[in-house]
Amino acid sequence: MAKEYNPKEIEGKWQKEWEKSLIYRALDSSKKPKYYALIEFPYPSGDGLHVGHPRPYIGIDIIARKKRMEGFNVLYPIGWDAFGLPTENYAIKTGKDPRIVTKENSDTFRRQIQSLGISFDWSREINTTDPKYYKWTQWLFLKFLEKGLAYKAKMAINWCPKDKIGLANEEVVDGACERCGTPVEQKEKEQWMLAITKYADRLLDDLDTVDYPERVKTQQRNWIGKSEGALIKFDDIEIFTTRPDTIFGATFIVISGKEDRFTGRYVTNPATKEKIPVWEAEYVMSDYGTGAIMAVPAHDERDMEFAKKFSLPIVENYTPAGFEDYGKKVIKYKLRDWVFSRQRYWGEPIPIVHCDKCGVVPVPEKDLPVLLPEVKNYQPTDTGESPLAAIEEWANTTCPKCGGKAKRETDTMPNWAGSSWYFLRYCDHENDKEFASMDNLKYWMPVDWYNGGMEHTVLHLLYSRFWNKFLYDLKLVPTSEPYKKRTSHGLILAEGGEKMSKSKGNVVNPDAIVERFGADTLRLYEMFMGPFEQAIAWNEESLVGPRRFLERVWKLKDKIYQGKALEDTDYQGLALVHQTIKKVSLDIESMGFNTAVSTLMIFTNTLDKQEKVSQKEFETLLILLAPFAPHITEELWEILGHKDSIHLQKWPVYDPQKIEKDEITLAIQIDGKVRASLTVSRGQSEDEIKTAVLAMSEVKKWLGGKEPKRVIVVPRKIISIVT
């Protein structure tokens, strides 16, 4: 009785074996060329992993595994982006220490991810909430401060008057507090800011040097929002416009305001010399341009609407002006500086001390990290300050400069901080002298392929590019851009097509799938279910397809013989082998995982139809399948008698000469409709084919004795007859 396919047994066995043999370890120096593959590190939420999480991990795993087999020294790391609101809110609710919650959650995530056989280098695991990590996040902040790119400014924050806490933008839903529904107010507060706008131009221009999807570049460009316009003075009111040439049509001025009303003032239009009224309106943004515009109703729809509503003059035919006749050329951006303070507990403490005598004093490097102290209450204070402000023994300190009494900064950093540089830390994760050594960074950077969600293509990507560029200017990192290539994956939705969420109760846990079908089946299904970039609904029924496929592969081992291979027997077989290698190789590179899997299925089905299967071809199949289904292929590789891992084998190369079949069936179209087919061989000339086609009885029938007007022979494709 042949041994049955038992995924549970072989998957556990090989996962342990790989951990021992260290075959997925990245080496910091190697004769091989390097390859840095990256996924966005997850936030270890209390809900555990759902089947959507691994989709990008599997996709990039396939690429990482193929690169290894192609002779690259591959870095494919993972860690935890563990600071953040859900954990903090959970702590507020339960009083449980977020450190413990984070530990539990990341332990669960790790166990779940490890059960999928993804070739992460677990020895480089990082955690943004680990003091050994956030020491360097703090250090990097001090660099920004040192170079004048971190500064304090009064900013309006979202404030819930009922809960008396500051809210992150994400917690404001339709202008109201997410948890109590009270309308959110704006409250002025001193905030730390990072001057990302200083890098606006380079963040924009350097998009031309990277391989991102065009829509991601467009989103980044729109977010930066560079526009060229002019500042024009209407007496003492300065306005910004991108169309200074329309100034002769400007019939009133609008300044930003809470309600639509006439201010009672008039100013002079410098072009027409006419007195025009100054209005206030909601539709003008206070934080863009100068917060004031010249209204040209004939040219701008919103101006027109406003003019009609309040019966303001409209001039339809006006003389165009020159660009700089009445003002000076200026470049404006939509991009704002980054508000870097949070009045929250679960984040990196900002390493600053406030001294009455010395002012803002950075915590000296030797005193880093500034540890997040333990507290009893995680709730922000009544005044909207971080809970850290309530811990006097922590907040009261001495000034590092003068030794006098001083207070610590009690704001923490936003969630984005740790993720803005984590890809650098992976290159040298244990370094306690530097955030990462230049030697290691020079070896590994830039990231060769970075895959993540569409929801991060604006902020996270922009922020991390900004940090990297800043560090590049300080000569602390070797490349101006951190990521050479960026791709995105689609979400996996619940069976009904809705987003998976705990509250809807439609979350599918991968543990259950691994238990029932095995990790290899789950991996294969997630790759096969549809195009990688596209959102797609989970379908439990369809999992049996990939499982049956693996069963078929498993059974092939009982038909092995050491004889003539399929590709030795005829051109058809030869072509199939080489076509399969080509298609699978190219599909992996272009993330066409679904069609790569179907190609492997076709190859397997063909082998399965043979009485006997040559070991040579079976091994080709296993090697091509190995990145997708690492456990079953490793087991079969061992059964075939190999002592080394299949994952260390050479990726096969196809021979372009051997891809073409010697015989091909051409379709014959008559007036655009397929009426017959003809099998021709490699060497046949067009004329020979033409003669053969016209002699066919089927063709004669459709021609009905008429002479064809044209006969078009498209080599290796089709024959088209026009009557």
Added chain:
RNA sequence: GGGCGGGUGGUGAAAUGGUAGACACGCCAGUUUUAGGAACUGGUGCCGCAAGGCAUGGAGGUUCAAGUCCUCUCCCGCCCACCA
């Protein structure tokens, strides 16, 4: 309003301008001396007994040939959004 995707069988989907529906799910019939399916074999776009005809949201166009290119139009999804 802007930007980007999409619309192909019962379902997920394939298809350098060249035989639309590969591959898979489901379904149908049969096989495996009972049952079961995470087993096997065959069938399966629609209409038609057949010959054949019709089919890629809709309407036109270019072409020997269009899911694919062009024009118009309808619908769906996502992201951004009074950014002058």
